[in-house]
Amino acid sequence: MLDAAFVRNNLQAVQANCQNRNVPADIVRVVALDDGRRELLGKIQTIQQRQNEVSKLIPKEKDPGQKQAMIAEGKSLREQVALVEVQVREAEANLKAALSLIPNMTHPDAPVSSDPAGNKEVIRWGEPRQFDFPAKDHVALCDSLQLADFEAGASVTGQKFYFLKNEGALLELALVQYAMGVLVKEGYTPFITPDLARVEVLEGIGFIPRDPDPEKRQVYTIEGTDLCLVATAEITLGGMHRDHILDEATLPRKYVGMSHCFRTEAGAPGRDTRGLYRVHQFTKVEMFVFCTPEQSEAIHLELLRIEEKIFQGLGIPYHVIDTCTGDLGGPAYRKFDIEAWMPGRGKEGEYGEVTSTSNCTDYQARRLNIRCKAQGQKGTRFVHTLNGTAVAVTRALLAILENFQETDGSVTIPEVLRPFVGKDRIVTR
RNA sequence: GGAGAGGUGGCUGAGUGGCCGAAAGCACCGGUUUGCUAAAUCGGCGUACGAGUUACAUCGUACCGGGGGUUCGAAUCCCCCCCUCUCCGCCA
Known part of the structure; x- marks a missing residue:
């Protein structure tokens, strides 16, 4: 706020x-x-x-x-x-x-528009591949290669749940390992966070778990407790230091955490009903940084750079969107999304969101009461917080399957993941 | 889940009804002194909100894990909760 x-x-x-x-x-x-x-x-x-x-x-x-x-x-x-x-x-x-109903202020360079159409492409990397055969979407690939079981997901839990299977399961672990590895090299402290958090923490980050309109609640709450299933590790990582005063000499604090993410997808019923694009549970590796007001702008660019590095490593074409004012949500001062090329999406392929990085300035910190203090200086100020997706497993997995499919129905595994999966290629069994 | 111990300022730790926003030490900042380092010595040293100032200063209010209560007055007494530690149980 x-x-x-x-x-x-x-x-x-x-x-x-x-x-x-x-x-x-x-x-x-x-x-x-x-x-x-x-x-x-x-x-x-x-x-x-x-x-x-x-x-x-x-x-x-x-x-x-x-x-x-x-x-x-x-x-x-x-x-x-x-x-x-x-x-x-x-x-x-x-x-x-x-x-708390008033959104954060906005970076002067963010495109001004109340319509998502105002989002601005600022970077384009890689060329969407031209297929000389009819490209399948990831649902078909998951089916033919037995990488996911959506029926079992629906039967055991419900619509928009899934089991990952065979190389599908291994690829999730591989993506997590790969992303964690990149981030650790960048000097980020790795975490595996709780998948549940208190309502106040959710609210501090900017979620509204107690929205009186149940149709709008984006998170699952645990009955009889004040706990919610987290929608992202941003919640738990950001909550880590609530009510703390951090020594400025220890900033920036750069964290990367893996968690499961649970989303009700309220307000999106009937959208993307098939496959892995929009699901109620997925695994995500998330970056989170606490820093001084002077540092946040540069760190925001760093988070974007790392996100690009991860997708470049996978070899998946993407573009970067500078999100317009109407699409920023409450806490973000500025937001960059990476949209990866997804050949099976839409009629002839479309870019689909795979990461998002926000500079939330002091908006979350004020609510969570996270301040910093310089040695020997009087007074404190609120820290700045930033977050960014390292890897959202289901969407990355989707992009890998669709981009690297071959004529014979197999899928080539990106080189950086091969050591973790233990093979180069997924073939029809 | 059961039993016990405990939660006081950046840290250690005193304080069991008013003289306590809180002793003392460490750490930290500033000064003095010694040729440097070290040591000694003096002073300062929490946060938030409000008033005030050009800016300091200064003043007021609150805060001793959290919430409630008793009292003219609570770090101190009472109740509830949370957390930490130790032991036992259970469990992956």
Whole structure:
């Protein structure tokens, strides 16, 4: 979320930003709520001040009558404080709720458009392959090569669940190993994170697990607990340092974590119903960085560079999208997506999203209360957080199968994965 | 899951109703001194919010794991919860 004081001092800019991002937000109400909160805070402090005075004087007071009067006053002050406290709490909750509806500010270079069509291609790498035979989509390949079992997934768990099988299963492990290996070489600390997290952590990252509209909830919640299945390791990695003050000398902290990701895909029923493109559970290796405000912009480019390196290593053609304002979501200040070429997608192949990297500046850190402090300097500031996909296994797997299929129905395994799979090629069994 | 011990500032650790935002030490920052290093010595040294200042200073309020309660007054007493450690049980 944004800082209430920032909103107050930059009304027009915040207003314009909400418009660009296509988010209806009531800025005026935020300021009004903040006014109310400040006033109550002032009120309570005045009472508390008197309360402290009185209780300090009481032990010194010799006259019993005076003393009784002061005790009575103290008692009354205590009751007043209790009353105002309730109001303060309510005011703070209202303000926080209103504030969390306002999206982050936007990088000046991000394309401005309320329509996803405004997304801008900024990099193109590799040439989509021309097939001299009718290319299959990954569903057909998974079927003929027995790499995934969608019926079993549907039967055991439900629609949009799957079993990976044979080289399909091995390729998941291979992709994870490959991505982790690249990241460790880049100096990132590897993690395997919990697949469940508390509701507050989800909210801090920008998810809305308690959205009153069940049709909009993107995450699964565990009944009888305050836990959710995570939708990405961004949640757990970002939550790691909540309520911490990090020494600036230790920044940036670069992490890479593997987790399973669970998504209800609410709002996308009937979309991409076949295959691995849109599923309720997948495995993902995610990068996450905590850094100072000065560092975040350069690190964002680094995350994109690493994502490109991983896809270049796989040899899959892609392009990079600079996401437009209307498509940024709440927390991102700027976002780059890699869309990989997927020959089986659409009629003649399409680019499909495989990674996403966001600079969230201090938007998540404020909610999660993650600050940093320089040695010998007074005060703290909120850190900047960034995240990026190293590998989302199902989509990478899809792209590999479709791009590297051969006339005879086999699939060539990318060289970087061969050591982990133990073979060069997947052949019809 | 059961039993016990414990959670105080960056760390160690004192503090069992007012003189405690909190002793002392370490670490850190600044000064002095010694030819350098080291040592000695003096001072400073939490965070948030609010008031205030050009900026400092300064003042107020809150915070001793979290939440509630008792009291004029709580780090200190009471209740609930969380976490850590040790032992036992269970388990991959």
